[in-house]
Amino acid sequence: MxxxxxxxxxxxxxxxxxxxxxxxxxxxxxxxxxxxxxxxxxxxxxxxxxxxxxxxxxxxxxxxxxxxxxxxxxxxxxxxxxxxxxxxxxxxxxxxGGYQVFSLAGTRKIKEEGVTFQSHIDGSRHLFSPEKVMDxxxxxxxxxxxxxxxxxxxxxxxxxxxxxxxxxxxxxxxxxxxxxxxxxxxxxxxxxxxxxxxxxxxxxxxxxxxxxxxxxxxxxxxxxxxxxxxxxxxxxxxxxxxxxxxxxxxxxxxxxxxxxxxxxxxxxxxxxxxxxxxxRNGRNGMLFTTEGVINIKNKKWEKDFTPIDSGFECETSNYYTKAYLRHLVHSQEILALELASIHNLAFYLWLVGQAREHIIAGDFTSWKNEMVVKLKTRL
Missing domain, CATH: 3.20.20.105 (Queuine tRNA-ribosyltransferase-like)
Known part of the structure; x- marks a missing residue:
């Protein structure tokens, strides 16, 4: 191949x-x-x-x-x-796994051979060498x-x-x-x-x-x-x-x-x-949208029956309302985690797709500069 x-x-x-x-x-x-x-x-x-x-x-x-x-x-x-x-x-x-081993600062030992560390699951000790990791x-x-x-x-x-x-x-x-x-x-x-x-x-x-x-x-x-x-x-x-x-x-x-x-x-x-x-942020109530950042836990969304985000094509984002997602979050319903995760990931994929289209169209820089301002807005 x-x-x-x-x-x-x-x-x-x-x-x-x-x-x-x-x-x-x-x-x-x-x-x-x-x-x-x-x-x-x-x-x-x-x-x-x-x-x-x-x-x-x-x-x-x-x-x-x-x-x-x-x-x-x-x-x-x-x-x-x-x-x-x-x-x-x-x-x-x-x-x-290099970053995860880096994160285990309290249990790892780094040598030329590789890194020994303790499993976060059961405390067992393991060695990661370059050869082991490739295997x-x-x-x-x-x-x-x-x-x-x-x-x-x-x-x-x-x-x-x-x-x-x-x-x-x-x-x-x-x-x-x-x-x-x-x-x-x-x-x-x-x-x-x-x-x-x-x-x-x-x-x-x-x-x-x-x-x-x-x-x-x-x-x-x-x-x-x-x-x-x-x-x-x-x-x-x-x-x-x-x-x-x-x-x-x-x-x-x-x-x-x-x-x-x-x-x-x-x-x-x-x-x-x-x-x-x-x-991770979606599971904690932070949504990235085409208009800016939303904390869906806030009371201001309690009676907002508009879609989570109608600014791009995503069935989840277009179908469910902010009020309903806020309700799910406060009710600790598992569906809240799913909807927020799908929305945020779909938004990220839409964003890089838009970037690609604007690169090809030749107006990426002006679009990017305007988009960054909007993305940083706290709604």
Whole structure:
């Protein structure tokens, strides 16, 4: 089977934004794209039919750390991989678990060999090495798999960040070697994306981009951002990475972010995004809409019988009212979680779809500037 292919369709004249297409063995992905997060093989509160029909997702994420612990690689292999296990027949990307290990600061130990950590489920101890992670990602069977890295937190000093970045580069070489020694057990191509690190140090980011670019991977990821740094630093270092990463390969900004973060990231040259924000915030009553941000818990929506959002095409958003969703939230009905999650995800997919259309039309920058103001409005 063929490796991942990336085609550039249009580049914006006033920014670095571009529209393209990624082709994998499980289908095509039109970029720029937002990827709903399905950490344990499931996007929270949303089923696969809703992902396809209402949300119009083209690719979803799974997570190596969580899927390794539960259900385990033996179950995934017996099922024929994650696509067969969860019934999603479109592309899947798996995060390597590096960020989750980073989050387990109290129980992890990082060495050259890899990272030992305690399971958040039962406290059992495990080792993640680059080789182990590649084997797990082979078992999961995603179309795009991430290299194992250390995600340094914002505020790390220069020397620690440099040593961590250099170790991440050595781990990348071991990931590549392991993949070269093994084959996908399900009969299709898996594509490795290396991850740029270097925190908020320009020389380290540049060095990491150059090292990653030298590996000539089919795509590249920008990691270590959206970990507590100010928004201006997020944009500064995203832009720096896009300058040094190859123009003819898709760029994936990991874990970002708000709708306006995504539009600014697109303007800087990013093609792929993921974040738990639309589902997590939705479950807590925050809705992103075409007119701005809504806290659906507020009393002002109690007798508002207008649709959740009629500004874009989504059956859920157009059919249910703000008053009804507010009622469900205050009644702690499970349906509230479902409707809010579907709405927010559909909005994110609509937003990147609109960005693509405006890039192709040639008016992306003016549209983006107007849209960012509207998106930040608190209703």
């Amino acid at each position: 063929a490796s991942l292919k990336f085609e550039l369709h249009k580049e914006d004249n006033q920014s670095k934004a571009r529209a393209g297409k990624i082709t994998t063995d499980h289908g095509e992905i039109l970029t720029p794209i937002f990827m709903p997060v399905g950490t344990v093989g499931s996007v929270k509160a949303v089923n696969q039919q809703q992902l396809k029909n209402d949300i119009k997702a083209q690719i979803i994420l799974g997570n190596t750390y969580h899927l390794y612990l539960r259900p385990g690689t033996d179950v995934l292999e017996a099922a024929g991989g994650l696509h067969k296990f969860n019934g999603w027949d479109r592309p899947i990307l798996t995060d390597s 797990i990602e082979r078992s999961i069977g995603a179309d795009i798999i991430m290299a194992f890295d250390e995600c340094t937190p914002f505020g790390s000093d220069y020397n620690y960040t440099r040593k961590s970045m250099e170790m991440t580069h050595r781990w990348l070489d071991r990931c590549i070697k392991r993949l070269d020694e093994t084959d996908n057990m399900y009969g299709y191509t898996q594509n490795l994306f290396p991850i740029v690190q270097g925190s908020v140090f320009p020389d380290l980011r540049k060095a990491s981009c150059e090292y990653i670019a030298s590996k000539n991977a089919v795509g590249n990821a920008i990691g270590g951002l959206s970990v507590g740094e100010p928004e201006d630093k997020l944009y500064e270092f995203t832009g720096l990475c896009c300058e040094y990463l190859p123009q003819d390969k898709p760029r994936y900004l990991m874990g970002v972010g708000t709708p306006w973060n995504i539009l600014e990231g697109i303007a800087l040259g990013v093609d792929m995004f993921d974040c738990v924000m639309p589902t």
